[in-house]
Amino acid sequence: MSKKSRKLIRSTPVAGEAEAEVEVEAVVPAAPERTFFFLPDAPPLEVDEHELHGLMKLWRHGRATRSIGQVLQDSYVMLFSVVMIGAMVVSVVLRAQGNMAGCSTDACASGRLLVPTAMVLACFAVALGVARLFGPVLASAAEGFWLMDAPISRRRLLRGRLVLPLLLSFLVAGLGTALVGALSGLAWAQVLAWSCAAALGSAGLVSLAASEQTRERVVVVKVLQAVFAAAALAVLLVVVSVAAGWLPTTFVAVAEPATWLFAGVAAAGLIGMVVLLQLTVARLEEIRRARLVSGGSLVAGMQGAMFALDFGLIRDILVERRMAEKGHVKPTRGRGLGLAALVWRDVERLKRQPSAFLGLGMSLFVPYAVDALRMSQLNPFISGLALVAGLVPFLGSMRVLSRTGGLARTFPFKTAQLRTATMAVPAMLALVWGLAATPAFIGIASTGADRSIISGLSVALVTSLAGLMGAVRWVTAKKVDYQTPMMATSSGALPPGLIFNLFRGLDMVVLITAPLILQLPAYWSLVIGLIVFWALRGSFNMADLQAEQEQAKRELAEAKEGRGEKQKIPRPGR
Incomplete structure (x- = not known):
């Protein structure tokens, strides 16, 4: 019998032993313990936006290592420089006031009234342009990622964002117009009227831009910006024409009606700001997150450029944004x-x-x-x-x-x-x-x-x-x-x-x-x-x-290598 046959006989079970075997039941594995459960359909917990805003301020500013007094103490040189420059500006303004007071012609009187007027209109145009560019209501990318999608009221979080644009427009327009009016030789009461008109009018126009932002509209803001810019240019044309004697000066040399006119503009700006702010706050929930985050990202990029005092980089960022909005241009052959x-x-x-x-x-x-x-x-x-x-x-x-x-x-x-x-x-x-x-x-x-x-x-x-x-x-x-x-x-x-x-x-x-x-x-x-x-x-x-110089050195080295010839070494004699 061969070895293969003996192996087959040994591997075959005996009939009696097969019947004696007891059937073994299959072991069922134990069910794993559940560690994840779906949340029940329960209403979310109410979140107080004021407390959440306070928590955000704590995260951002709660790790400061210096107080305001210490910072001011370390910056005494900067404060001294500001005071010195302010004193120089005041001296220049007072000297300009004295020089302009000596000019009593109608051309000088019209110039004193029209140049600050052009400044007021230019402030209106700049306020609308900056507000349309940034928002004026905006949020950072981090806030837009985890905060704007939360089940909370955006109104209570965003209404505080209107304070800074309004304050900046008020201060910049008011101080700039006051400086121009003082240098032009206006009386101090007239300087106050013109500066209040510029400050309150600019704040009111920023409120209008915020109201239009809630509706995703920019046409009204663009039209008003173009109108105010054209009006400022027209006023400068009148200044030149009056100075050249091309226009009579009687209708612009009267200061009393102009003062009351700009006081009325200031009152209208204040009323418009209050009304438009109420409408804007009521519609803050309607602003899309993408619109909020775009302004925040633009501000973040410009902050880095401002840290380096690189105004050219700021302009590059603005040009890039404008070209991105434009989308494409028609290519032409050179x-x-x-x-x-x-x-x-x-x-x-x-x-x-x-x-x-x-x-x-x-x-x-x-x-x-x-x-x-x-x-x-x-x-x-x-x-x-x-x-x-x-x-x-x-x-x-x-x-x-x-x-x-x-x-x-x-x-x-x-x-x-x-x-x-x-x-x-x-x-x-x-x-x-x-x-x-x-x-x-x-x-x-x-x-x-x-x-x-x-x-x-x-x-x-x-x-x-x-x-x-x-x-x-x-x-x-x-x-x-x-x-x-x-x-x-x-x-x-x-x-x-x-x-x-x-x-x-x-x-x-x-x-x-x-x-x-x-x-x-x-x-x-x-x-x-x-x-x-x-x-x-x-x-x-x-x-x-x-x-x-490096290129000349490389060319000289290459020329030397090119002129080099192989040197024959004679075979040594025996």
Whole structure:
């Protein structure tokens, strides 16, 4: 018998043993213990929004290690600076009051009334624009994530968010208008009437923007913003026309009716603010969470830029938001070769963004308004600052190439060539601005001319050059380098370049127009302007010089390797 057969016989069970086996029941596993249960259909617990808001404040501010007194004690230098600057402003205002009191003509009286009026209308337009941009009711991303979806009343949480926008609009508009009115030479009662009208009117318009936000509407706010901006521009036109003697001054030189008119505007603004606030608070539940969070994210981004005092970055954030709302543009084919192609792209942007001409046009009325107020000596400086603000929107290409070094290195041009090309279109606009503003620097007021035609033309061109260089300086300023050694201050350690961010653009205008203010010949300002142009176009850029030096070293090393020949080593003799 084979081994395989013996294994099969052994593995077969015997019949008797099979019958003796007892059937074993299958063991049923025990059921696992339940650890999760669905909540019963019970109403949620009521949450007091006031207590929740207090808890949020405790989380945010409850871990402070210093009291307000300690912070103020450490910031005594800042407080001293504020007091000193305030004293200087008060001194300037009182001196302007004394100088303007000596001008008793109808043109001066109309200018004293119309310039603060234009400031009031401009405050209304700015208040509506800022309120529409941010909300004005907003919430942070964290609050929108876990708080706005909770079963609580949004009204009690959001109604406190209206206090800060209203307070800011009230203070900024009121203080700005009061400063302009005091510098214009208004009486203190008139300054109070104009500033109250600007403050209460701006607060009322912010309440209107909040009411429209609850309905997800922006058409009314946009229309009112355009109307107030156009009205401010029209008032400046009237100022120029009256100063030039083109319009009679009797209908605008009467101060008593204008004072009562603006007192009525202040009362109407107060009533409108109260009524619109009640409507807004009643409809706060209707604001969508996405609308609240979008304003909060914009504020968060701008807070970081404000910490670095980088106003250029703030403008970049606003431009990005506006382009995101626009969605898309129609692509066009470029023209030219080399640097001419970059210049043509800037020309195309003029057609794509016609709204930028509004700011440039408003800056053109500044020298005429300043001349109407008989402040001819400070006209180049003030008009140069206005031109800086008007030319910044036209320097988008320079901004991108200055902040994006990788993109600039893809062009086969040096930094000086790129900046000169991107400066071409704004330079032409500045030249046109200077020619159009020449009558203001000659003197159009009814009291007579201040300069000759040649002198006025040269001052206007120097002012346009100062505005262009200030805008280029503002756009091309470098970021704050936090790797450099810090500077010890009373507020802590600060990088040295952080403070100078406040004065970029302003420094170039002061440097170029200083000889004109000191009544020196205009060619001194022209020479300084050419030196500033040579410096700002990147003619002496250390980074470019180092890169060129390294490139020259590499080319020299490659040339040496190419000229090298193989050296034959003779076989050693035996």
